Amino acid sequence: MEQQYETKYIFKYWSNIKNDVIDFIYVIISCTVLAIVVTIIGPIRSFLVNFVASQSFGITVTSIVFWSLMIIRPRTWELLLFIVVIDVCCAVLIGLQICIFILQYFFNIVPDLQANGLGLQLIIGGLLFSFFGVYFFLTKIRLKYRNEMIDKEKTRRTDMEKENLSASLKVLQAQIEPHFLFNTLSNILSLIDTKPDTGKSMLLDLTKYLRTSLSRTLPEKTTLFQEMSMIKAYLDIHKIRMDKRLNYKIDVPDNLWQHSFPPMLLQPLVENAIKHGLEPKVEGGEIVIRAIEENNLLKIEVADTGLGFSDLDKPGLGITNVRERLGLLFGEKGRLIIEENKPHGVRATIEVPVSEL
Amino acid sequence: MNYKAIIVDDEKELRTYLKKMLAETWPQLEICGEAANGKEALKMVDAFAPHIVFLDIKMPGLSGLDVAKNIAGICRIVFITAFDQYAVEAFEREAVDYLIKPVTKERLLQTISRLKKQLQSSPEPPTNIAKIITQVLANLQENTNAGYRYLQWIKTQHKESVRIIPVEEVDYFQAGDKYTLVKTAQGEELIKKSIKELSQELDPQKFWQIHRGTIVNVSRIENVGRSFTGRGILKLKNRSDDLTVSRQYLHLFKQM
Numbered sequence: 001m002e003q004q005y006e007t008k009y010i011f012k013y014w015s016n017i018k019n020d021v022i023d024f025i026y027v028i029i030s031c032t033v034l035a036i037v038v039t040i041i042g043p044i045r046s047f048l049v050n051f052v053a054s055q056s057f058g059i060t061v062t063s064i065v066f067w068s069l070m071i072i073r074p075r076t077w078e079l080l081l082f083i084v085v086i087d088v089c090c091a092v093l094i095g096l097q098i099c100i101f102i103l104q105y106f107f108n109i110v111p112d113l114q115a116n117g118l119g120l121q122l123i124i125g126g127l128l129f130s131f132f133g134v135y136f137f138l139t140k141i142r143l144k145y146r147n148e149m150i151d152k153e154k155t156r157r158t159d160m161e162k163e164n165l166s167a168s169l170k171v172l173q174a175q176i177e178p179h180f181l182f183n184t185l186s187n188i189l190s191l192i193d194t195k196p197d198t199g200k201s202m203l204l205d206l207t208k209y210l211r212t213s214l215s216r217t218l219p220e221k222t223t224l225f226q227e228m229s230m231i232k233a234y235l236d237i238h239k240i241r242m243d244k245r246l247n248y249k250i251d252v253p254d255n256l257w258q259h260s261f262p263p264m265l266l267q268p269l270v271e272n273a274i275k276h277g278l279e280p281k282v283e284g285g286e287i288v289i290r291a292i293e294e295n296n297l298l299k300i301e302v303a304d305t306g307l308g309f310s311d312l313d314k315p316g317l318g319i320t321n322v323r324e325r326l327g328l329l330f331g332e333k334g335r336l337i338i339e340e341n342k343p344h345g346v347r348a349t350i351e352v353p354v355s356e357l
Numbered sequence: 358m359n360y361k362a363i364i365v366d367d368e369k370e371l372r373t374y375l376k377k378m379l380a381e382t383w384p385q386l387e388i389c390g391e392a393a394n395g396k397e398a399l400k401m402v403d404a405f406a407p408h409i410v411f412l413d414i415k416m417p418g419l420s421g422l423d424v425a426k427n428i429a430g431i432c433r434i435v436f437i438t439a440f441d442q443y444a445v446e447a448f449e450r451e452a453v454d455y456l457i458k459p460v461t462k463e464r465l466l467q468t469i470s471r472l473k474k475q476l477q478s479s480p481e482p483p484t485n486i487a488k489i490i491t492q493v494l495a496n497l498q499e500n501t502n503a504g505y506r507y508l509q510w511i512k513t514q515h516k517e518s519v520r521i522i523p524v525e526e527v528d529y530f531q532a533g534d535k536y537t538l539v540k541t542a543q544g545e546e547l548i549k550k551s552i553k554e555l556s557q558e559l560d561p562q563k564f565w566q567i568h569r570g571t572i573v574n575v576s577r578i579e580n581v582g583r584s585f586t587g588r589g590i591l592k593l594k595n596r597s598d599d600l601t602v603s604r605q606y607l608h609l610f611k612q613m
Binding site (some may be wrong): 007008009012179182183185186187189190191193194195197212240241242243245279280281282284309319320323332335337338339342346347 | 367368369370371373374377394396417418454458459460510512515518519520521522523525526542543597
């Protein structure tokens with residue numbers, strides 16, 4: 001993936017005429033410098049020959065590499081390198097011909113390529129410096145890409161801090177549904193006379209749920225334990241209402257209980273599972289919540305055996321909210337995957353990088 | 358004469374509670390059955406021929422309103438609801454009996470006295486209620502489904518499982534050889550639905566076809582430029598790939 005972005009960036013960079021002109025000036029200047037240096041210390045003592053040779057090599061190599069890459073647009077570094085190698089080899093040979101032609105036509109110099117292995121020297125030198133040059137430009141662009149990515153990451157982080165407040169407010173508004181609240185209250189009222197103990201525990205569950213969901217603006221992180229006990233309270237309330245129609249299981253390995261985790265990411269998924277999955281289903285079903293740590297990712301899955309999605313169901317505010325918050329907190333590394341649960345129902349999985357928790 | 362009633366509610370505790378309340382406020386009323394969903398309710402109406410049905414609106418399977426449509430004219434109906442604003446307004450207007458959860462004694466007494474009066478004055482239940490309910494149902498459907506007749510989820514095969522992506526998250530759809538590519542910020546997926554089918558099923562307000570093989574999510578468009586050949590070049594937010602707008606669809610981007 002990363003490779004693809006890097007190579008794509010090269011083409012994007014080169015699509016800009018300004019960058020091309022700057023890079024071209026670089027080529028001319030470095031070829032001139034090279035010609036001077038070779039004249040002073042190299043085997044060929046004529047500046048004119050060195051200058052014409054280095055410029056014709058430089059310009060030919062640059063244009064051939066540039067155009068072939070811009071047309072083919074390879075996605076991987078391997079392919080790109082392969083193309084560059086072929087390009088440079090061809091370009092050096094063509095450059096040599098151009099160089100000889102210019103020297104003969106304009107300056108009446110006929111270089112004897114056989115003497116002292118002059119031809120071989122030009123070819124080897126051309127190849128060497130061409131590869132060096134191409135490497136230099138690609139690295140330059142790559143570094144620029146990296147820097148831009150770092151800048152992007154920085155702005156993402158500041159944006160995140162800014163948006164955090166508004167996001168947490170939005171979550172709060174989405175949470176406490178009047179239907180849920182009234183239903184729970186009527187249930188408690190009904191239970192007070194007939195089963196006071198059940199009524200009491202339902203009231204305690206509601207208190208626990210409200211305390212956590214109402215204090216959302218305060219903590220940035222809670223532990224998985226705290227989050228799950230809130231979910232458990234929420235599920236227990238529904239369990240009393242739906243009786244045998246709702247069963248649930250929470251499966252978290254012992255070493256993960258104290259793991260930190262952003263609050264209120266799971267609740268909307270559980271709410272969806274009940275509201276769209278189990279509540280409208282006559283026979284009811286089961287919700288299984290499972291946490292695992294794998295490849296540096298913490299994955300938490302909420303699976304139900306309910307009705308599942310129909311194509312035309314409007315996605316709840318909850319899902320949009322969760323995705324938005326995952327994006328704010330973890331960028332592309334935080335994901336929400338929604339799948340069909342076999343044989344029926346929905347499985348929603350949150351994936352977050354362990355290192356950023 | 359002793360009247361018979363059944364209580365229909367998917368929540369057991371609420372049935373028990375209403376039964377207890379009725380026993381206190383109307384001891385002569387015989388509760389001959391309790392149903393936990395619409396189907397059970399219809400069976401019980403058949404079996405016991407009750408005079409009154411206390412009917413919860415929100416239930417799994419057949420809703421209370423669906424049940425009411427079937428039994429209107431057979432028995433008198435008292436709706437029970439927690440928070441269905443639209444329904445309550447309609448009932449208020451049409452003077453259909455309803456109770457709001459949690460049911461209070463005062464409100465229940467009111468309902469009972471009205472029921473008693475009606476039962477004594479005319480033994481046959483009113484039939485016009487069916488019309489009202491059909492209307493309420495239509496209203497409800499309109500309210501919950503308004504604008505959602507379009508495709509909302511894209512289901513894609515992902516290895517062993519079927520992934521479900523909300524359409525809002527799709528950046529654009531692109532026709533491939535056999536399949537259609539679904540491009541999102543997360544990557545790309547394949548679906549079997551063709552661009553042609555998609556263009557008919559997606560909300561045209563939110564998704565525009567810009568090319569024979571491309572449908573784009575309007576909210577993801579960053580800007581539109583022109584190429585040398587007179588086609589449009591579309592840049593998307595947070596994406597490096599550009600899309601081509603063929604001349605046929607360029608009118609979509611004409612300035613207002």
